[in-house]
Amino acid sequence: MNIVLLGAPGAGKGTQAAKLIEEYNLPHISTGDMLRAAVKAGTELGLKAKGYMDAGDLVPDDVIIGLVTERLQEPDTEAGFILDGFPRTSAQAVALDAELSKLERPLDAALLIDVDPEVIVGRLCSRRMCRECGHIGTVADATCPKCGGEMYQRDDDNEATVRNRLDVYEKSTSPLIDYYRGCELLVTIDGDRDPDVVYADVKEALA
Ligand code: AP5
Ligand code: MG
Numbered sequence: 001m002n003i004v005l006l007g008a009p010g011a012g013k014g015t016q017a018a019k020l021i022e023e024y025n026l027p028h029i030s031t032g033d034m035l036r037a038a039v040k041a042g043t044e045l046g047l048k049a050k051g052y053m054d055a056g057d058l059v060p061d062d063v064i065i066g067l068v069t070e071r072l073q074e075p076d077t078e079a080g081f082i083l084d085g086f087p088r089t090s091a092q093a094v095a096l097d098a099e100l101s102k103l104e105r106p107l108d109a110a111l112l113i114d115v116d117p118e119v120i121v122g123r124l125c126s127r128r129m130c131r132e133c134g135h136i137g138t139v140a141d142a143t144c145p146k147c148g149g150e151m152y153q154r155d156d157d158n159e160a161t162v163r164n165r166l167d168v169y170e171k172s173t174s175p176l177i178d179y180y181r182g183c184e185l186l187v188t189i190d191g192d193r194d195p196d197v198v199y200a201d202v203k204e205a206l207a
Contacts, residue, residue: 055161
């Protein structure tokens with residue numbers, strides 16, 4: 001199963017990806033997670049990416065395309081993968097198509113998780129993440145419900161940055177909805193329901 005998860009910041013891509021990974025044991029390729037790991041490790045990539053991420057702007061295409069292209073060469077992706085947060089621009093979508101056609105591994109679906117922007121602002125300002133296991137939770141989780149680790153707030157989860165991320169999504173990423181509709185790969189899922197109800201539709205879309 002080769003899947004792209006599309007959707008605005010906070011739509012629930014990471015939440016749904018976690019459920020898919022648990023059930024299907026596929027690698028989760030989240031460019032946001034890869035960039036945050038690079039920032040934490042202080043690598044050259046992290047230093048380059050941090051300013052863009054903190055402002056809620058996109059990291060340049062050439063940097064991201066190289067990162068994902070390299071990741072897709074790894075053998076664990078041969079049985080399938082879940083791309084989360086990539087592609088995010090037309091150039092990234094075209095580069096992904098070219099890479100997957102070279103690897104003879106076409107996409108099976110692009111799942112759009114659709115949520116109203118005002119719902120998203122509330123969600124992201126109250127999101128908390130586990131420092132230990134990466135679990136995605138909310139401000140209601142004093143410690144991680146999965147591993148007991150410390151919960152923290154992402155640097156880009158403040159209202160001003162969230163609103164910029166939503167503007168950037170509208171301008172640069174939402175055109176990909178038509179791109180994947182044109183390839184007959186798009187399935188739209190109402191993401192403004194209980195996460196398990198959303199997941200039931202995700203599974204149905206992949207059946
Ligand atoms: P990235 O990490 O990809 O962030 P994002 O796209 O902004 O999306 P989020 O991770 O914020 O949201 P999500 O959809 O995963 O929602 P989640 O499941 O966590 O990217 C960060 C930055 O990196 C970018 O701004 C950019 O700078 C850079 N970057 C990354 N990829 C790039 C690329 N390809 N090109 C260029 N730059 C790139 O859920 C959110 C909250 O809602 C949680 O609290 C969760 O518990 C809750 N929630 C989830 N589902 C539900 C539900 N159904 N009902 C109620 N609450 C829910
Ligand atoms: Mg995410």
